[in-house]
Amino acid sequence: MKLVALVIGLLAFVNVKAQTVQDGLMLIHGERYNDAGALFKKLAEGTPSADNQYYLGYYYIKTNQLDEAQKAFDKGLQIDDKSYLNMVGQGTVALGKGDRAKAKELFDQAEKKKGKDAEVLFRIGEAYTLFDKTNDPAEAIRLLDLAIKRDKNLADAYIAKGDALMLRNEGGNAVTAYEYALTAKPNYALAHNSIGSIYLRGKNYNLALENYKKAIEADPNFAPAYKDLAELYFLAQKFKQAAENFDLYIQKSGTTDPEMKLRAAQFAFTADDYAKSLQLLEDIKGKINNPITLRMYGWSYFKQNDPDKAIQNLNEFLKVAPEKVIGDDYKYLGRAYNQKATDGKGYDSTGMVYIMKGADMDTSKSEAAATYKEVAALYYAAKDYPNAANAYSKGISLDTAKASANDYYYTGLANFQMATANVLPVKTDSNYADSAKIATMRRELFLKADSIFATVTQKLPDWPYGYYWRASTLYNAYDRQENIDKGISAPYYQKLTELAEKDPDPSKYKNYLKLAYGYLAFYAQTTLKDPAKAKEYWEKLLKVDPDNASAKEALGLAVAPAAQPAATGTTGTKAKAGTATPKKK
Numbered sequence: 001m002k003l004v005a006l007v008i009g010l011l012a013f014v015n016v017k018a019q020t021v022q023d024g025l026m027l028i029h030g031e032r033y034n035d036a037g038a039l040f041k042k043l044a045e046g047t048p049s050a051d052n053q054y055y056l057g058y059y060y061i062k063t064n065q066l067d068e069a070q071k072a073f074d075k076g077l078q079i080d081d082k083s084y085l086n087m088v089g090q091g092t093v094a095l096g097k098g099d100r101a102k103a104k105e106l107f108d109q110a111e112k113k114k115g116k117d118a119e120v121l122f123r124i125g126e127a128y129t130l131f132d133k134t135n136d137p138a139e140a141i142r143l144l145d146l147a148i149k150r151d152k153n154l155a156d157a158y159i160a161k162g163d164a165l166m167l168r169n170e171g172g173n174a175v176t177a178y179e180y181a182l183t184a185k186p187n188y189a190l191a192h193n194s195i196g197s198i199y200l201r202g203k204n205y206n207l208a209l210e211n212y213k214k215a216i217e218a219d220p221n222f223a224p225a226y227k228d229l230a231e232l233y234f235l236a237q238k239f240k241q242a243a244e245n246f247d248l249y250i251q252k253s254g255t256t257d258p259e260m261k262l263r264a265a266q267f268a269f270t271a272d273d274y275a276k277s278l279q280l281l282e283d284i285k286g287k288i289n290n291p292i293t294l295r296m297y298g299w300s301y302f303k304q305n306d307p308d309k310a311i312q313n314l315n316e317f318l319k320v321a322p323e324k325v326i327g328d329d330y331k332y333l334g335r336a337y338n339q340k341a342t343d344g345k346g347y348d349s350t351g352m353v354y355i356m357k358g359a360d361m362d363t364s365k366s367e368a369a370a371t372y373k374e375v376a377a378l379y380y381a382a383k384d385y386p387n388a389a390n391a392y393s394k395g396i397s398l399d400t401a402k403a404s405a406n407d408y409y410y411t412g413l414a415n416f417q418m419a420t421a422n423v424l425p426v427k428t429d430s431n432y433a434d435s436a437k438i439a440t441m442r443r444e445l446f447l448k449a450d451s452i453f454a455t456v457t458q459k460l461p462d463w464p465y466g467y468y469w470r471a472s473t474l475y476n477a478y479d480r481q482e483n484i485d486k487g488i489s490a491p492y493y494q495k496l497t498e499l500a501e502k503d504p505d506p507s508k509y510k511n512y513l514k515l516a517y518g519y520l521a522f523y524a525q526t527t528l529k530d531p532a533k534a535k536e537y538w539e540k541l542l543k544v545d546p547d548n549a550s551a552k553e554a555l556g557l558a559v560a561p562a563a564q565p566a567a568t569g570t571t572g573t574k575a576k577a578g579t580a581t582p583k584k585k
Contacts, residue, residue, distance in 0.1 A: 019043065021055050025156075029190045031223045031253045033063050050076040050083035057089045058123075061130070066096050084110040084120050092127040095134050103127070103134075111143070118150035118157070126160040129167060140164035155185035162194055171198045189219035193228060200232055208232055223253035230267060243271035258288035265296050274303040291321035295329060302336045310336035330358030331371060338378070345382040352378070356391075369399035373407060380414055385421070389414035405459040409466075412452035416473055419445035446477035464499040467492040468512045475519070484523055493519050497540075510544050517541035518550065525554070 019039055027036035040056040053076030060069035070093045076086035091106030107124045114120040125143030128136040144161040147154055162177035175198055181191040196211030209232060215225035230246035233239070246267045250260065265280035277300045281293055298314035301307075314333040318325055337351030352375055359371035376391030392411035396403040422442040425432045450473040457466040471492035475483055483489055493516040500509035500516075521537035524530045535555065542551040551557075 021051070024055060024059070028059060028062050029224075030219070030221060031227075031249075031255065032221075033059075034254050034256065037063070044072070048079060050080035050086055052076075053079060054083065054085040054089050057086070057093075061089070061092055061096065066093050069093050082113075084114040084117070085123065088120060088123045088127065091124070092130065095127055096131050098134060100134055115146075116150065118147045118154055121147035121150065122154055122157040122160065125157070125164070129160055129163045135164075135167055137164040137167040140167075153184045155181040155188055155191070158184060159190060159194060166198065166201075171202055174198055187218045189215040189222040189225065192218060193222065193225045196225070197228060200228065200235075205232060205236065221252050223249050223255075226252060234267065234270070239267070239270040239272075243267040243273060258284040259290075262288060262290065262293065262296070265300075269296065269300055269303075272303075274300045278304065291317055291324060294320070295324075298329070298336070299332050302332050302339070305339065307336040307339035310339075325361075327358040327361035327363075327367075327371075330354045330361065332358075334358065345384075347378045347382065365398045366402060369395040369402070371395075372398065376410070376414075380410060383417075385414045385417040389418060405456050405463070405466075408452050408455045408459070409469075412449045412456065412469060412473075415445050415449035415452060416469070419443075419449060419473075419476065443477050446473045449473045450477065462499060464496050464503070464509060464512070467495040467499070468516070471496065471516070471519070484519075485527055487523050487527055489519060490523050514541065514545045514548070517544065518548070521551070521554065 019042060021040075021043065024036050024039040024043070027033075027039060036059055040052070040059045044052045044056045053072050057069040057072030057076065060066070060072060069089065073086040073089035073093065076083050076089070080086075087106050087110045091103040091110070094100075094106065095103035107127070110120055111124060121143050125140045125147060128140035128143070141161060141164050144157050144164065147157045148161070151157070158177050158181035162174040162181070165171075165174040165177055175195055178191045178194045178198075181194075182188055185191070192211050192215035196208045196215065199205070199208035199211060209229070212225050212229045212232065215222055216229075226245045227249040230242045230244075230249060233242035233245060243264075246264050249255075250264055253260075255261075261280050261284045265277045268274075268277040268280060277296065281296055281300070284293070294313045294317035298310045298312075298317060301310035301313065311333060314329060314336065317329065318333075331354070334351040334354030334357075337348040337354065338346070341348045341351070355371060355375055359368040359375075362368035362371065372391050372395035376388050376395060379385075379388035379391055389411060392407060392414060396407055396411065419442050422438050422445070424439055424442070425435055431438070450470055453466055453469040453473060456463070457470060460466055471489040474492070475489045478486075478488055496509075496512060496516050497520070500506050500513055503509065506513070517537050517540045521534050521541060524537060525534035528534075538551045538554045541548055542555065542557075545551070
């Protein structure tokens with residue numbers, strides 16, 4: 001029994017020794033605040049001492065619980081009225097609450113009495129780096145240099161000095177300070193991570209990555225490195241890796257901070273893990289008064305194809321936080337309305353208004369342009385060509401430098417389709433009196449389409465379809481006989497045939513070549529008066545269209561009534577408007 005009691009006693013002693021102040025400070029450095037709080041409370045209760053009260057108060061300072069910190073420091077001075085560390089703690093609370101004068105009074109008294117104590121000097125210096133509104137980097141550096149002079153192995157004093165230097169934007173000197181910390185304490189995860197953060201701030205992403213990885217190698221449980229690595233991957237648009245590392249931060253730190261859970265939800269969303277994003281939002285529901293959660297709910301519910309909940313949350317967000325609204329909020333709201341469309345058009349008119357409102361709020365012209373093209377594609381698919389043409393044109397004008405051949409192509413098609421919709425009336429039509437006006441409008445739209453297709457051919461000079469559409473729009477813009485007489489469409493049909501004939505598989509252009517060869521044959525025969533050239537084109541036409549009556553007649557193979565080349569861009573062509581999509585350029 002005595003032996004058992006001795007063993008139990010030894011185990012208890014080992015357990016107590018394992019729970020030290022240094023262990024607690026390492027937990028704070030690793031942002032494992034829940035574990036750190038439990039440890040410091042245990043130390044303060046189990047072994048009441050002024051020092052243990054100071055470190056409990058320090059834990060409260062680091063977790064922004066200033067009133068609790070004040071109680072701990074006061075109790076420390078009750079235990080030992082000469083505990084100058086607790087006096088430093090009281091000064092730190094005063095500084096945190098904005099009372100510089102009181103803080104300085106307490107700090108000066110502690111420095112005067114314990115000026116040879118490196119720990120006291122270090123903690124005063126560190127205090128001057130902790131609060132955004134009351135920091136004093138110069139005073140911090142003075143005190144930290146004194147502390148280091150007293151104890152060159154005080155690694156955390158070098159860390160605090162680096163933090164003070166960063167408050168003065170002295171990145172190079174800060175790195176040097178953190179490197180001294182590594183000299184005092186080799187392979188110190190906090191020092192590696194601090195260096196990485198400087199490189200991240202300076203946009204030296206490779207060195208930032210290298211140092212974050214060093215921090216993790218030094219201590220795989222050092223949570224801040226995973227958090228900072230997540231932010232680095234996020235900047236690099238590696239969203240899945242960002243989310244994975246932030247998840248590791250949550251796991252390693254054990255944090256229950258709602259703000260961190262919200263950030264995790266944002267990372268999950270950008271990594272396309274919308275179910276997890278919603279789960280994280282549910283975890284902090286009622287624990288955080290941040291309207292941004294409504295935005296995240298709205299965006300995530302849209303991605304989960306739940307438009308009603310998306311609309312509900314986004315409308316609530318617009319109402320309660322109008323100052324925080326960005327263009328994407330309206331875009332997601334509009335897309336959610338579009339998800340509810342049931343008339344077969346693929347969009348809701350209210351939804352389209354909201355999406356375009358979002359585009360107009362964008363600070364990035366490139367993003368706004370992409371959104372207008374998104375809207376244009378929906379209009380085009382629904383055969384709403386006027387709105388499609390306007391939206392495509394708006395998108396191109398917003399970011400002309402990045403406009404692709406595909407953007408111009410569909411803009412041209414939309415104008416072409418608008419032109420063909422303007423059917424010329426006959427005498428029996430009620431709008432016959434407007435014939436001249438309709439003809440003018442029709443011609444202007446065809447010519448506009450041609451100018452747009454001209455840009456397509458500039459961007460994709462070896463793409464046959466661009467020349468086909470130039471030829472087609474011009475054929476329809478002019479009187480057919482005038483076009484043949486002047487050869488207006490001829491250069492573009494010729495270019496189409498040249499490119500198509502060079503293709504390893506010219507058969508895919510068969511329908512387009514029928515129109516091109518027919519036109520060029522008539523043009524050579526009637527305008528150029530070049531029988532040999534006309535014969536060449538008639539023979540080519542017959543190869544792609546063996547039953548073509550005009551070609552047979554011209555070649556003396558059959559007798560058929562005289563015919564004009566088939567009109568291009570008519571109903572038959574319209575059906576093929578979207579069959580060829582240019583490569584982006």
